[in-house]
Amino acid sequence: MKVDQENRIVYRWSLALAGLTFPLIWLGGLVTTHDAGMAVPDWPGTYGYNLFLYPLSTWLFGPFDLLVEHGHRLLASVVGLMAIILCFIAWRCESRGWVQRLCWLLLLAVISQGLLGGIRVLLDERVVALIHGVGGPLVFSLACWIVMVNSRDWKVANSNLNVSGLRWITRALFLISICQLVLGAHLRHALPTWQPTLFVSFVHTHLLLALMITLCIFLSAILVFFRPYRAHRELRLPAMLLVGIVIAQVALGLGTWITNYALPWPELNAFFANYTIAGRGFWESMIINGHQATGSLLIVFSLWLLCRIERRCVASRFANISIQNEVTEVIAGNRTNPVLAGPGVS
Amino acid sequence: MTATKSFTISTAEAYTLIVVLAFLLAGCSKPVFSPNRLATAAFLQSHEAPSIEEISISANNLTNQLFGTPDAPLWPESLDQVVDFDGVKRSAGPVGRAHDRVERGLYRKHCVQCHGITGDGAGPAAILLAPYARDFRRGTFKFKSTPIGSKPTKADLIHTIEHGIAGTSMPAFAPLRNRDEFAKDIEAVTEYVIYLSIRGEVERRLIRSATGDESQLTIQDALKEAAIVVDTWKQADQKVQAVPSIPTLDRDSLAASVARGKELFNSDKTACFKCHGTEGRGDGISQDYDEWTKDWTIRAGIDPASKSEWKVMKKFGALKPVVNRSRNLHLGAIRGGHSVETITKRIVLGIDGTPMPSAAIGEASPNSLKSEELADLVRFVASIANVKQTEEMTQGTSVAHHAGGRDES
Numbered sequence: 001m002k003v004d005q006e007n008r009i010v011y012r013w014s015l016a017l018a019g020l021t022f023p024l025i026w027l028g029g030l031v032t033t034h035d036a037g038m039a040v041p042d043w044p045g046t047y048g049y050n051l052f053l054y055p056l057s058t059w060l061f062g063p064f065d066l067l068v069e070h071g072h073r074l075l076a077s078v079v080g081l082m083a084i085i086l087c088f089i090a091w092r093c094e095s096r097g098w099v100q101r102l103c104w105l106l107l108l109a110v111i112s113q114g115l116l117g118g119i120r121v122l123l124d125e126r127v128v129a130l131i132h133g134v135g136g137p138l139v140f141s142l143a144c145w146i147v148m149v150n151s152r153d154w155k156v157a158n159s160n161l162n163v164s165g166l167r168w169i170t171r172a173l174f175l176i177s178i179c180q181l182v183l184g185a186h187l188r189h190a191l192p193t194w195q196p197t198l199f200v201s202f203v204h205t206h207l208l209l210a211l212m213i214t215l216c217i218f219l220s221a222i223l224v225f226f227r228p229y230r231a232h233r234e235l236r237l238p239a240m241l242l243v244g245i246v247i248a249q250v251a252l253g254l255g256t257w258i259t260n261y262a263l264p265w266p267e268l269n270a271f272f273a274n275y276t277i278a279g280r281g282f283w284e285s286m287i288i289n290g291h292q293a294t295g296s297l298l299i300v301f302s303l304w305l306l307c308r309i310e311r312r313c314v315a316s317r318f319a320n321i322s323i324q325n326e327v328t329e330v331i332a333g334n335r336t337n338p339v340l341a342g343p344g345v346s
Numbered sequence: 347m348t349a350t351k352s353f354t355i356s357t358a359e360a361y362t363l364i365v366v367l368a369f370l371l372a373g374c375s376k377p378v379f380s381p382n383r384l385a386t387a388a389f390l391q392s393h394e395a396p397s398i399e400e401i402s403i404s405a406n407n408l409t410n411q412l413f414g415t416p417d418a419p420l421w422p423e424s425l426d427q428v429v430d431f432d433g434v435k436r437s438a439g440p441v442g443r444a445h446d447r448v449e450r451g452l453y454r455k456h457c458v459q460c461h462g463i464t465g466d467g468a469g470p471a472a473i474l475l476a477p478y479a480r481d482f483r484r485g486t487f488k489f490k491s492t493p494i495g496s497k498p499t500k501a502d503l504i505h506t507i508e509h510g511i512a513g514t515s516m517p518a519f520a521p522l523r524n525r526d527e528f529a530k531d532i533e534a535v536t537e538y539v540i541y542l543s544i545r546g547e548v549e550r551r552l553i554r555s556a557t558g559d560e561s562q563l564t565i566q567d568a569l570k571e572a573a574i575v576v577d578t579w580k581q582a583d584q585k586v587q588a589v590p591s592i593p594t595l596d597r598d599s600l601a602a603s604v605a606r607g608k609e610l611f612n613s614d615k616t617a618c619f620k621c622h623g624t625e626g627r628g629d630g631i632s633q634d635y636d637e638w639t640k641d642w643t644i645r646a647g648i649d650p651a652s653k654s655e656w657k658v659m660k661k662f663g664a665l666k667p668v669v670n671r672s673r674n675l676h677l678g679a680i681r682g683g684h685s686v687e688t689i690t691k692r693i694v695l696g697i698d699g700t701p702m703p704s705a706a707i708g709e710a711s712p713n714s715l716k717s718e719e720l721a722d723l724v725r726f727v728a729s730i731a732n733v734k735q736t737e738e739m740t741q742g743t744s745v746a747h748h749a750g751g752r753d754e755s
Contacts, residue, residue: 035455038442047445063449063527124440190470192458193377196665199470260459261474266513266679267628267671270732273679276510279456279517280528 010086010094011150017082018143024079025136025296027072029289032188034280036065037129043121046070051077076114083107086146102146109139130189137181137296144300148307153234157311159319161232166223167309167316173216174302180209184295210253213298217242220305232312238305245298252291259284377416377463381406382483383662385550388642389557393658405552408568413545416463425572428579433537452531453538460515465542467638468663475515478665481638482539483546485575486699489682491691494698497582503536513679544579548572589694590707592686592721600725607726610719621672621701626730628674634701636670643667670700678732686733690724
């Protein structure tokens, strides 16, 4: 019981960390939206000050780009600190070696992100900003993965799914979402030296992948209600949430296009013809940022669905083998009291 | 039995690889002012001439000697200071603040995605825009208070940047005025746009003289051309043309004026109907192109409607020619400004670089529009474009085709 409580500490701390990573991504998105990456010319300090000692009044009431960039750095430092503590907690409380290693990997990823952010500032290079922009949602996904493997569902899941159609769809969904993230980062951080044809190819591929992601999500959402998946009601929540997220994401994507490059077919009607983009407008920024942040959510929710399926598929390396063995033993009459939610299940 | 050798990579190695890759990639994005190969090919009327590269690079180098680079702009001492160079320096270079906390790189922050580093209207997103982003290098600007062929005033450019252009990808940067630290960004960007335009036009003029002359271009040639271009910008304020004000009328007089305006609209005297259609829905017979497209197509002996012909210029950065469609006035989106005053300006001054001509105004010549006729025409256009003219019109009358109205002037 004590071990179980300790295990919940890993879960809760990683949940807090993941919860804080999402606003960090949002803030990072604001940095890109407002081109504030170089609002502070030095790193790791801020205008010669230690990061944590920069005057509060100058930060909060100074230029907007400085507010966003310095805030992003401060929040990133907190996330970094939490990742260090998570490693310590996992080392003390987590019995599964691979989960411990996952925590170390998260720490390494957070440090790498910090370094990439620093390199971006010191070299003043947008290419590094692009890589940093891709790294953010991946770190968020990693943090969420640690939450998922410490969740109750991971422990109690029954690995008795012998078919893997949905598993492959979800795997494809997760991989395409990552590709979509890379493409989206290319569109967000497009270099001024790029040829228009290159940018167009990115846009077209981004649209194609968006279509594939939408299809995968709707297919998954339908399949979870049919045999053999319908017995696993836990699959429904992530699948349904993904449907909501993808609808919001498509709408935000369209909004992002409109706020950046105007409505398509401006001659269609008077509203379209009279629409003027507000450069650096508040709502425009929120839409663009929302699209980027919802993209990260889409990756994480795909991973959530994937985790739940992988845990339930007999063929998966993440199958809940020990529980399955125990269940098999019970069925065979060798055991009478299987522990279905024991700690340290690997 | 041979041992199978597998390639593995440790976490540390992968990490090092990523960091090295980041550094390597970092060096490949240095922006430069690219040579105007399209203009060179167009002036030579050839897409295969070996001299295209030589001439365009020579002109580019000379222009760079005079005007510097995107990161370090220069202004020749011998030229009149028609731009506020502090604004140019603030807009140039990469985005960010130095230790003096002054924000720089405004052009790359706000404009470069569409207008490109060189101001050639070929930024990364250019193909996707309709209409295409403006190429500043020709020195031609559409919406201004000066006649066709003249440069715009700074106030004209500031107005366009601040208010944007409805129905196009040109945003209104007015929200920048809401914060003190960005309040003067629009003026600074305007200076940089003029700088890019002058630089690009000097380069074009050098190319044109090099294609008609065998002798080598020199820095003196560049300075001479620069002085000519700068002089045209200097004269802009003096060339501002006042347009007659259109008096407001009561309901019945307005109805009569609009009816006369419609007749004029469909007459051979104005020939508006040829492009805008008889009802002003932009469905006339004209299939014309703008001057930026004509430069490298029709004037270079290329049919812009024939893909096999124009695609030979793609390698020089040409974008697909698009027919300059006349405005459907009923949509209410008058790009030059949605007010009686700006409609008058567009009729009197025309829209430079497009098939929209300027109208001759005068009382003597039968071919010129008399003041009353101009007023009738403006009122007709304003009525179908839902532009507020009098109190009566806003209440919904049989005169205006649409009820309501607005005035953004």
